[in-house]
Amino acid sequence: MSRGAAFTALLTAALAVVLTFLALPLVAIFLDVGPGRLVASLDDQGSVEALVLSLRVTLVALAVIVALGTPTAWLLATRSFRGRTLAITLVELPLVVPPAVAGIGLLAALGPRGLLGPALDRAGVELVFQTAGVVVALVFVASPFYIRQALAAFTALDPTVIEASRTLGAGDARTFARVGLPGARAGLVAGGALAWGRALGEFGATLVFAGSLGGVTQTAPLAIYGRFADDFTGALALSAVLVAVSGAILLAVKPAGGGRVLGDARA
Amino acid sequence: MLALDARARLGDFDLDAALAVPGGECLALVGPSGAGKSTLLRVAAGLLRPQYGVVRCGDQLWLDTAGGVDLPPDRRRVGFLFQDYALFGHLSAWRNVAYGLAGSGRAERRRRAHELLERFDLLDRADARPATLSGGERQRVALARALARDPAVLLLDEPLSALDASTRSRASRELLELIGTARVPTVVVTHDFEQAALLADRIAVLASGAIVQTGTASELAARPRSAFVADLTGAVVLLGTAGRDGDLTRVDLEGGGSVASTDEATGPVAATVHPWEVTLEREAARHEDSARNRLGVEVTSVTTVGNRVRVGLLGPQPMAAELTGAAAAGLALAPGVRAVAVFKATATRLVNR
Amino acid sequence: MKTRPAAAATALALLVGGAAGCGANDNGGAGSKPRLTVSAATSLKRAFTAYGGDFRSAQARFSFAGSDELAAQIRQGVRPDVFAAANTKLPDQLHREGLVGRPVVFAGNRLVLAVPAHGARVRSLADLAPHGIKLAVGAPGVPVGSYTREVLGRLPAGESKAILANVRSNEPDVAGVVGKLGQGAADAGFVYVTDVVATRGRVRSIELPKALQPDVRYGAAVVRGAKQPTQARAFVRGLRGGQGQKALLRAGFEPAPK
Numbered sequence: 001m002s003r004g005a006a007f008t009a010l011l012t013a014a015l016a017v018v019l020t021f022l023a024l025p026l027v028a029i030f031l032d033v034g035p036g037r038l039v040a041s042l043d044d045q046g047s048v049e050a051l052v053l054s055l056r057v058t059l060v061a062l063a064v065i066v067a068l069g070t071p072t073a074w075l076l077a078t079r080s081f082r083g084r085t086l087a088i089t090l091v092e093l094p095l096v097v098p099p100a101v102a103g104i105g106l107l108a109a110l111g112p113r114g115l116l117g118p119a120l121d122r123a124g125v126e127l128v129f130q131t132a133g134v135v136v137a138l139v140f141v142a143s144p145f146y147i148r149q150a151l152a153a154f155t156a157l158d159p160t161v162i163e164a165s166r167t168l169g170a171g172d173a174r175t176f177a178r179v180g181l182p183g184a185r186a187g188l189v190a191g192g193a194l195a196w197g198r199a200l201g202e203f204g205a206t207l208v209f210a211g212s213l214g215g216v217t218q219t220a221p222l223a224i225y226g227r228f229a230d231d232f233t234g235a236l237a238l239s240a241v242l243v244a245v246s247g248a249i250l251l252a253v254k255p256a257g258g259g260r261v262l263g264d265a266r267a
Numbered sequence: 268m269l270a271l272d273a274r275a276r277l278g279d280f281d282l283d284a285a286l287a288v289p290g291g292e293c294l295a296l297v298g299p300s301g302a303g304k305s306t307l308l309r310v311a312a313g314l315l316r317p318q319y320g321v322v323r324c325g326d327q328l329w330l331d332t333a334g335g336v337d338l339p340p341d342r343r344r345v346g347f348l349f350q351d352y353a354l355f356g357h358l359s360a361w362r363n364v365a366y367g368l369a370g371s372g373r374a375e376r377r378r379r380a381h382e383l384l385e386r387f388d389l390l391d392r393a394d395a396r397p398a399t400l401s402g403g404e405r406q407r408v409a410l411a412r413a414l415a416r417d418p419a420v421l422l423l424d425e426p427l428s429a430l431d432a433s434t435r436s437r438a439s440r441e442l443l444e445l446i447g448t449a450r451v452p453t454v455v456v457t458h459d460f461e462q463a464a465l466l467a468d469r470i471a472v473l474a475s476g477a478i479v480q481t482g483t484a485s486e487l488a489a490r491p492r493s494a495f496v497a498d499l500t501g502a503v504v505l506l507g508t509a510g511r512d513g514d515l516t517r518v519d520l521e522g523g524g525s526v527a528s529t530d531e532a533t534g535p536v537a538a539t540v541h542p543w544e545v546t547l548e549r550e551a552a553r554h555e556d557s558a559r560n561r562l563g564v565e566v567t568s569v570t571t572v573g574n575r576v577r578v579g580l581l582g583p584q585p586m587a588a589e590l591t592g593a594a595a596a597g598l599a600l601a602p603g604v605r606a607v608a609v610f611k612a613t614a615t616r617l618v619n620r
Numbered sequence: 621m622k623t624r625p626a627a628a629a630t631a632l633a634l635l636v637g638g639a640a641g642c643g644a645n646d647n648g649g650a651g652s653k654p655r656l657t658v659s660a661a662t663s664l665k666r667a668f669t670a671y672g673g674d675f676r677s678a679q680a681r682f683s684f685a686g687s688d689e690l691a692a693q694i695r696q697g698v699r700p701d702v703f704a705a706a707n708t709k710l711p712d713q714l715h716r717e718g719l720v721g722r723p724v725v726f727a728g729n730r731l732v733l734a735v736p737a738h739g740a741r742v743r744s745l746a747d748l749a750p751h752g753i754k755l756a757v758g759a760p761g762v763p764v765g766s767y768t769r770e771v772l773g774r775l776p777a778g779e780s781k782a783i784l785a786n787v788r789s790n791e792p793d794v795a796g797v798v799g800k801l802g803q804g805a806a807d808a809g810f811v812y813v814t815d816v817v818a819t820r821g822r823v824r825s826i827e828l829p830k831a832l833q834p835d836v837r838y839g840a841a842v843v844r845g846a847k848q849p850t851q852a853r854a855f856v857r858g859l860r861g862g863q864g865q866k867a868l869l870r871a872g873f874e875p876a877p878k
Contacts, residue, residue: 161356163347166339214790229691
């Protein structure tokens with residue numbers, strides 16, 4: 001076997017292993033229980049409630065993340081200032097923090113006994129055991145996914161195009177809106193999809209910080225976990241739906257994202 | 268009048284330059300890449316803040332680092348043409364041009380943008396995206412866009428360099444006309460002396476962050492103040508050591524041979540002569556004339572430029588001669604042919620190195 | 621240049637081999653202790669970890685979680701050596717399903733009403749009824765959650781309903797309830813007295829009237845198909861009368877019934 005063919009074989013083998021490893025649990029979910037029983041298990045109050053709650057909180061969290069994260073990423077991408085590197089590291093920190101630790105941190109910061117507890121209490125804001133608390137936990141764990149992508153997308157913009165906008169009389173705000181956002185659109189959409197997927201699957205921080213109560217804080221992942229012990233089929237069904245929704249989100253975003261092959265012509 | 272004075276750190280050396288361009292005049296900044304030409308342009312536009320700088324446009328103070336004045340680019344009325352045009356890829360041609368038009372209503376902006384595009388003969392491409400336009404079309408859209416706001420100064424960064432040779436000549440003529448009608452101070456940055464000579468009223472030669480000479484194209488070519496400027500203007504440059512020889516100066520050339528000059532100089536010098544003052548003779552013909560410089564050369568290239576022929580030569584050092592087509596043909600010049608380059612001592616300039 | 625691919629391949633092989641070795645069943649060579657895997661209810665954590673340190677015949681490794689989750693894992697084919705739950709219902713079920721041997725009761729516990737140590741709004745069961753009290757309990761399927769509902773079911777219907785309406789979270793195991801109490805996030809919760817002891821003062825317990833106290837009995841069984849059946853049986857024996865029982869009593873559990 002020539003060197004080139006051997007290397008290609010190695011690459012192919014690696015890809016096969018990775019694909020199998022990643023796909024097997026997901027395929028098993030769908031195959032273990034037939035589709036008929038799956039659908040039947042879904043038709044129960046608790047499951048629907050959990051799914052609806054999941055969609056509600058993740059969409060609200062995504063809106064918050066995009067609203068706050070986009071200007072943040074623009075600032076980090078276009079201005080240099082002292083502490084910029086530190087700021088970027090802080091923004092990425094939740095990525096490496098285990099979800100349960102994130103939940104504990106949120107409790108320590110925003111819980112009744114936390115740093116801001118008294119202030120929140122005076123303002124009449126209740127987070128623990130509330131749906132709002134779930135949104136807070138989701139924003140915390142998922143925002144780095146969006147901000148990193150947005151930052152990369154803005155950084156990849158041609159700096160002369162930004163400069164051109166400025167020389168044509170557009171201030172920073174107009175440049176951001178009319179050149180920055182359209183130029184970075186693909187990256188922003190991809191980042192939003194990643195953040196949404198992460199939020200949909202969030203478990204540890206939600207459980208620790210907001211608790212688990214049907215209709216209020218029990219999102220789909222929490223419901224799956226609660227169901228696992230005495231209604232395995234129900235857990236499977238809900239898992240299948242969650243996997244399907246997440247997969248659909250990722251696929252929907254694919255065209256906007258790219259997928260250019262390096263050194264295109266030769267396959 | 269655009270007045271600029273700036274000092275900045277530029278990698279290996281410091282930029283320290285000042286220039287003043289009256290309204291209606293075009294100044295070209297010429298020099299090798301990295302000399303600081305684009306930097307000066309960016310300082311004028313407000314895209315770069317130098318360590319020290321003052322920029323004045325008319326009676327408006329745009330930059331005064333000492334006094335804490337630094338108007339952002341969007342508050343300066345500049346028309347900036349970027350080297351790669353920097354068009355907005357997601358907008359059509361007319362929207363690109365309309366980008367700088369603020370204030371007026373949408374219909375008015377549209378009308379003005381189309382008006383400008385028509386002036387640049389691009390009306391039929393008004394709705395096209397930059398990606399579908401040719402290089403020359405993109406250059407014209409970028410120009411139209413820069414002019415849309417009726418800028419107070421025009422700053423053009425290598426306006427012709429990205430164009431292919433055939434488009435360039437047409438673009439040069441259009442650009443020249445545009446600069447003429449704009450009537451605002453214009454600064455053109457280019458690495459090509461011939462482009463500068465064509466477009467500008469005055470040329471400033473920039474090398475390693477400093478302006479080494481300013482003047483019209485002919486002044487620079489006729490009286491270069493250094494070997495660098497001479498080389499830039501396309502003169503033949505011969506390096507050697509000078510000493511008196513009667514009432515002439517004799518220069519012993521590196522690589523062998525010597526030439527005489529009516530200029531006075533001693534020590535290490537560069538002897539320069541214009542290619543069009545160099546005649547070529549076949550080796551057979553011999554004249555004895557101490558007032559004429561004669562160097563044995565070999566032809567390395569023969570290039571036709573319009574009705575002239577530029578002949579690349581290799582003597583003790585590289586040289587060039589410019590002949591009419593007829594003369595070149597008569598001499599049957601071709602690479603490898605041996606000849607003698609002849610030029611007068613009075614046409615040989617000396618500059619100290 | 622030629623050695624590079626070879627070196628990489630060797631490294632890869634070592635990595636894969638090492639990973640495979642980790643999962644392999646190592647009863648060890650002569651001289652190294654066999655490994656015993658124990659799935660145990662969260663409330664047993666302190667006591668079992670101490671017992672494991674004293675257990676001679678094997679190196680005990682523990683997996684603590686809600687008893688119902690551990691039972692579900694066994695149903696799905698996970699094979700620990702020992703299953704110890706916070707009730708007898710789950711081990712009995714698994715025994716009936718042929719998944720574990722005959723369960724034995726090895727300890728008792730008391731359900732208590734727990735409140736944060738400082739600034740508690742609740743001082744008795746009756747204080748749980750008013751609207752606005754934040755109550756954390758275990759999920760219905762986990763033993764501590766079902767004991768809680770047993771207690772509440774013994775109250776007058778009106779009071780019981782009001783208290784249940786104040787439940788703000790159904791935690792998957794008792795650790796979640798304790799955690800919320802410790803952080804002052806919940807006003808009160810139902811946990812085992814042993815859990816309160818383990819918080820070392822952050823959480824206070826309020827005893828429940830004897831009439832309401834559920835019969836909390838912990839059952840353990842050797843899992844069928846266990847890799848270390850002998851050691852597993854020894855472990856369970858130790859729970860009823862031995863180092864295990866001592867550790868349980870030290871942690872505040874009630875002794876195994878005779």
